[in-house]
Amino acid sequence: MDLNSGLGAGFAAVFDPMVLAMLVxxxxxxxxxxxxxxxxxxxxxxxxxxxxxxxxxxxGLIMVAGIYLGSQYGGSTSAILLGVPxxxxxxxxxxxxxxxxxxxxxxAALAVAAIGSFVAGTIAVLLLMLVSGPLSDFAAxxxxxxxxxxxxFALLVLSRxxxxxxxxxxxxxxxxxxxxxxxLDANSGTMRFTxxxxxxxxxxxxxxxxxxxxxxxxxxxxxxxADRSQALPKVPFRxxxxxxxxxxxSTPAMFRGGLIGFVMGLIPGPSAVVSTYASYMVEKRIxxxxxxxxxxxxxxxxxxxESANNGAAGGVMVPLLxxxxxxxxPTALLLxxxxxxxxxxxxxxxxxxxxxxxxxxxGLYTANLVLLILNLPLVGLFTxxxxxxxxxxxxxxxxxxxxxxxxxxxxxxxxxxxxxxxxLGYFMVKLGISRVALMLAFVIAPLLERSLNQTVVLSxxxxxxxxxxxxxxxxxxxxxxxMIVPIVLRRWSATAASKSPLAEVDAS
Amino acid sequence: MSEAAEQGPGGESEEWxxxxxxxxxLWLILGAAGIVYLAxxxxxxxxxxxxxxxxxxxxxxxxxxLVCVVIDLARIAVARGRGQWExxxxxxxxxxxxxxxxxxxxxxxxxxxxxxxxxxxxxAGLTIVFGRRPWWQMIIAALIxxxxxxxxxxxxxxxxxxxxxxxxxxxxxx
Numbered sequence: 001m002d003l004n005s006g007l008g009a010g011f012a013a014v015f016d017p018m019v020l021a022m023l024v025x026x027x028x029x030x031x032x033x034x035x036x037x038x039x040x041x042x043x044x045x046x047x048x049x050x051x052x053x054x055x056x057x058x059x060g061l062i063m064v065a066g067i068y069l070g071s072q073y074g075g076s077t078s079a080i081l082l083g084v085p086x087x088x089x090x091x092x093x094x095x096x097x098x099x100x101x102x103x104x105x106x107x108a109a110l111a112v113a114a115i116g117s118f119v120a121g122t123i124a125v126l127l128l129m130l131v132s133g134p135l136s137d138f139a140a141x142x143x144x145x146x147x148x149x150x151x152x153f154a155l156l157v158l159s160r161x162x163x164x165x166x167x168x169x170x171x172x173x174x175x176x177x178x179x180x181x182x183x184l185d186a187n188s189g190t191m192r193f194t195x196x197x198x199x200x201x202x203x204x205x206x207x208x209x210x211x212x213x214x215x216x217x218x219x220x221x222x223x224x225x226a227d228r229s230q231a232l233p234k235v236p237f238r239x240x241x242x243x244x245x246x247x248x249x250s251t252p253a254m255f256r257g258g259l260i261g262f263v264m265g266l267i268p269g270p271s272a273v274v275s276t277y278a279s280y281m282v283e284k285r286i287x288x289x290x291x292x293x294x295x296x297x298x299x300x301x302x303x304x305x306e307s308a309n310n311g312a313a314g315g316v317m318v319p320l321l322x323x324x325x326x327x328x329x330p331t332a333l334l335l336x337x338x339x340x341x342x343x344x345x346x347x348x349x350x351x352x353x354x355x356x357x358x359x360x361x362x363g364l365y366t367a368n369l370v371l372l373i374l375n376l377p378l379v380g381l382f383t384x385x386x387x388x389x390x391x392x393x394x395x396x397x398x399x400x401x402x403x404x405x406x407x408x409x410x411x412x413x414x415x416x417x418x419x420x421x422x423x424l425g426y427f428m429v430k431l432g433i434s435r436v437a438l439m440l441a442f443v444i445a446p447l448l449e450r451s452l453n454q455t456v457v458l459s460x461x462x463x464x465x466x467x468x469x470x471x472x473x474x475x476x477x478x479x480x481x482x483m484i485v486p487i488v489l490r491r492w493s494a495t496a497a498s499k500s501p502l503a504e505v506d507a508s
Numbered sequence: 509m510s511e512a513a514e515q516g517p518g519g520e521s522e523e524w525x526x527x528x529x530x531x532x533x534l535w536l537i538l539g540a541a542g543i544v545y546l547a548x549x550x551x552x553x554x555x556x557x558x559x560x561x562x563x564x565x566x567x568x569x570x571x572x573x574l575v576c577v578v579i580d581l582a583r584i585a586v587a588r589g590r591g592q593w594e595x596x597x598x599x600x601x602x603x604x605x606x607x608x609x610x611x612x613x614x615x616x617x618x619x620x621x622x623x624x625x626x627x628x629x630x631x632a633g634l635t636i637v638f639g640r641r642p643w644w645q646m647i648i649a650a651l652i653x654x655x656x657x658x659x660x661x662x663x664x665x666x667x668x669x670x671x672x673x674x675x676x677x678x679x680x681x682x
Binding site: 054165167168170171173174175177178181185187188190192193195216219220223224225389390391392394395396398399400402403406407410412415416418419422423426427430431445448449452453456457 | 523524525526530531534538542545548549552553556558559560561562564565566568569570572573574576577579580583601603604606607608610611612614615618619623627630631634635637638639641649653657661666667668669670
């Protein structure tokens with residue numbers, strides 16, 4: 001299927017009334033949940049993820065992707081209006097967005113955020129379309145050693161980017177891998193770590209892990225937080241129109257942000273968050289006339305980061321769709337969604353499931369369009385959610401999380417895992433341990449184990465075998481460079497600082 | 509997500525900020541679980557028909573895990589020795605325990621009383637603990653949560669929810 005016919009088939013599938021309805025529901029529900037501080041995109045996706053199980057693959061996956069994009073947009077609404085980021089990638093938007101609100105330009109900030117998200121989404125979908133084909137052809141050469149190298153790359157690079165101590169991040173990775181081994185081993189048919197319990201034969205479900213460490217942990221954080229209420233600013237519809245100057249200043253920032261986000265999305269780790277910081281720094285650095293406005297309500301400080309996080313949402317789809325490897329938590333959940341619907345993304349995905357592939361691409365684009373059309377007129381409705389009393393909100397989210405987890409496999413054992421993972425997730429947040437690392441490791445584990453076993457067989461006991469494979473060797477070298485360079489640079493700058501005349505003055 | 513960002517909007521001073529003591533307890537619990545896992549993994553076959561057996565990958569995973577636990581335990585021990593023990597602040601909020609209790613109650617009781625009844629109970633409990641609303645509002649909220657979710661999931665989405673020993677549920681009534 002060529003690009004035009006593929007895209008045509010994709011849009012035809014998306015405009016099926018049922019699929020379109022699910023996309024709109026996903027975008028709206030994602031925005032509703034994303035507005036609420038504390039429940040980020042992954043929490044929102046995790047809690048609502050089981051609702052997609054009863055749908056067919058296209059509708060279900062588009063709904064989950066819609067929740068992701070919607071919750072990212074919702075997070076920026078509360079960041080701009082209240083200075084309270086609904087999720088991590090909206091933190092940067094609070095800097096100038098909230099300042100704009102204080103100056104009475106909330107409407108313009110929200111409009112620029114929405115338009116920027118749409119522009120970046122469009123750029124990302126275009127780039128995704130262009131690179132997916134050639135990359136899929138390239139990735140078709142991959143065998144188990146390459147997948148082993150890529151899995152190691154994803155986990156090691158994530159450990160550098162996740163923040164916190166490397167030892168605790170690897171502990172989370174180890175825990176994720178261990179959890180994934182519980183149950184029947186698909187490779188050998190051996191029961192592992194079931195301790196004679198029938199409930200463990202089917203293993204731990206991704207829903208329990210995701211909803212537990214993200215959803216339940218967020219509910220616990222919400223429960224312990226003080227009941228804070230804030231006056232919500234009014235945003236009249238006519239104030240949503242940015243001035244000509246604001247449009248002129250924000251348009252290039254949107255394009256830059258979209259590109260930065262897309263490229264960052266190709267790197268494992270918290271790409272949406274990192275891309276917002278990168279975009280903000282770029283905008284601040286290249287601004288000539290308005291540098292002094294940054295931190296005080298510069299429109300570029302909203303347009304760039306808001307575009308960047310949506311660009312990243314498109315970029316992370318490349319490794320997921322082309323390699324079948326999730327590079328962050330939302331795509332890990334999407335991969336779980338693929339698995340539940342019996343679909344395997346990867347190099348052959350475009351050829352074996354062309355309609356589904358193009359439906360997802362068209363769905364991502366349509367979701368951005370729906371966000372732009374619906375979210376600005378409904379901004380009042382979304383922000384009124386912040387007035388929902390905490391007791392009702394907390395109860396509703398808890399019950400949806402429980403039913404959603406139970407519904408995945410009709411198993412009360414999954415709810416027990418939900419409880420355990422909720423406690424673990426809460427402590428992980430409190431102790432600064434990466435939850436994303438655990439989830440990513442859990443999702444990657446089957447691929448990692450399969451490729452490790454096959455590589456051992458292929459190598460016939462020669463540990464240097466993987467180094468004879470050019471692609472795998474390149475990936476391992478890149479991984480080593482990413483791991484080692486920051487350490488060397490840190491040592492180097494520390495040595496340089498100790499030898500500088502200023503250090504001698506300080507010492508004396 | 510970066511850890512700072514992952515913390516979300518919860519970092520106020522009155523909230524529990526556990527430090528090295530909590531870390532030590534968690535590492536010891538997880539470390540013990542890791543040792544049990546390792547002991548079990550070592551009983552699995554390491555080679556099956558000329559291929560790596562079912563025990564190889566678990567051993568690799570748990571070794572990485574235990575090495576990291578030991579490294580962080582050593583770091584905590586050194587910090588304590590140097591008087592750099594992180595103390596943290598605040599204490600675990602009882603509200604957190606209440607939510608976990610509600611979740612535990614669901615797990616334990618749903619098979620006995622069914623989803624509808626336990627959801628009504630949990631909602632009533634949580635609205636009493638976290639809200640300040642009149643009793644009749646709590647009853648309405650609890651009934652809406654119980655009957656509403658039972659109807660929505662069981663009837664509309666086709667999810668088979670537990671009706672308990674007494675078969676209490678919207679599906680049974682219709």
